[in-house]
Amino acid sequence: MDTMRERFAPVMTRLLDEDPRVAVVLAEIGAADFGEALRRHPDRVVNVGIREQLLIGAGAGLALAGLRPVMHTFASFLVERPFEQVKLDFGHQGLGGVLVSAAASFDWPAGGFTHMAPGDVALLDTLDGWTVHVPGHPDEAEALLRHAVAAGDDKVYVRLSVQSHAQARPVDGRRFLTVREGRAGVVVAVGPTLDAVLEATEGLDVAVLYATTVRPFDAASLRWAADVARPDVVLVEPYLAGTSTAAANDALADLPHRVLGLGVGRRELRRYGTIEEHVAAHGLDARSLRDRIGAFLAAGTVA
Incomplete structure (x- = not known):
């Protein structure tokens, strides 16, 4: 490809x-x-x-x-x-x-x-x-x-990125796409993070939204998913962690909710290595995402 x-x-x-x-x-x-x-x-x-x-x-x-x-x-x-x-x-x-x-x-x-x-x-x-x-x-x-x-x-x-998921999805330049439905929370996967997110959330009762247009932020789709599921939201972005947390918070401003922003950390990694090593170092590989998303959702259940 x-x-x-x-x-x-x-x-x-x-x-x-x-x-x-x-x-x-x-x-x-x-x-x-x-x-x-x-x-x-x-x-x-x-x-x-x-x-x-x-x-x-x-x-x-x-x-x-x-x-x-x-x-x-x-x-x-x-x-x-x-x-x-x-x-x-x-x-x-x-x-x-x-x-x-x-x-x-x-x-x-x-x-x-x-x-x-x-x-x-x-x-x-x-x-x-x-x-x-x-x-x-x-x-x-x-x-x-x-x-x-x-x-x-x-x-x-x-x-554009050299990172890619395996299957192209229909995109319209506006809305998030619902890839998986669930009730324990909402995970928004941006661009090339989708395959890792799907692997990380396999078997979890969470909705997965796929975002290829992040600005304007599709508040309506996130709000719809949060109305169906528990309004705990995880954003997985292939750039600076937390870039879209304010947009997600605004979309759910009138609901009690929690938002976790996952992405590239601020610390510079000076051993440049490979793309895969950078993905893992920033916690964006499927195994790390599974741990981080699971811990976040579990904390909300306890609360």
């Missing part, structure tokens, strides 16, 4: 052919995959080199000219390094565009901490009006990329 990032260039090449408004802006990363697109659309495929602030500024300029810019590089260089440009060039000017990242939390451990951005979604959460998609499978990534490009003049972030 190809990865989400391997799917990105072919999908964008087709979108460039299909829609004359679409433009792609690159900062060297991934440029080799757009050779054919550049030949066919030299005026709408732009490589600014290793200049990430210019990547965002050029994308905003294309948006001002009426195009739908799609800007792509590693998450640390797309969200963190040019954050001021994202805030001002798109937010302050009221422009729309699509940010598509790769190698976010720890997808390329050999690159070291400079190429990791587990806080990307939390950072974008400080800005108003961003839609955030976190696909968990290449087919979902393709569907959400198309959804993002077609989203009028909205501001959209698509977070």
Whole structure:
């Protein structure tokens, strides 16, 4: 199976052919995959080199000219390094565009901490009006990329990962999907965490919701699940732990409830190792999730 990032260039090449408004802006990363697109659309495929602030500024300029810019590089260089440009060039000017990242939390451990951005979604959460998609499978990534490009003049972030679950799920760019029903609590699995969550909760009487669009947060689906089950909620996110706990608390504000946010810890892991080792070190493997989710739900039963 190809990865989400391997799917990105072919999908964008087709979108460039299909829609004359679409433009792609690159900062060297991934440029080799757009050779054919550049030949066919030299005026709408732009490589600014290793200049990430210019990547965002050029994308905003294309948006001002009426195009739908799609800007792509590693998450640390797309969200963190040019954050001021994202805030001002798109937010302050009221422009729309699509940010598509790769190698976010720890997808390329050999690159070291400079190429990791587990806080990307939390950072974008400080800005108003961003839609955030976190696909968990290449087919979902393709569907959400198309959804993002077609989203009028909205501001959209698509977070690609080499991590993936085995089976693609239907995604609509809005709602959480109910994967499993239960009454002892609700577990929300975001993007590529789904398979680990399903394994971790096997045999537990919990509802499992699958989230690929986390902003806007689907409060209605969480509220529906919490009305059926005990309103103890576990959020399992492939980025900074606790990123969505406030959104979950707001969704259940009038109910007595508990929320546990699981995800990437704040402590930097300096022995970079493999993706699987990072997953385990942050407690996001199935065995660790089983222990943490079970302990949380058991504590609520005692209370």
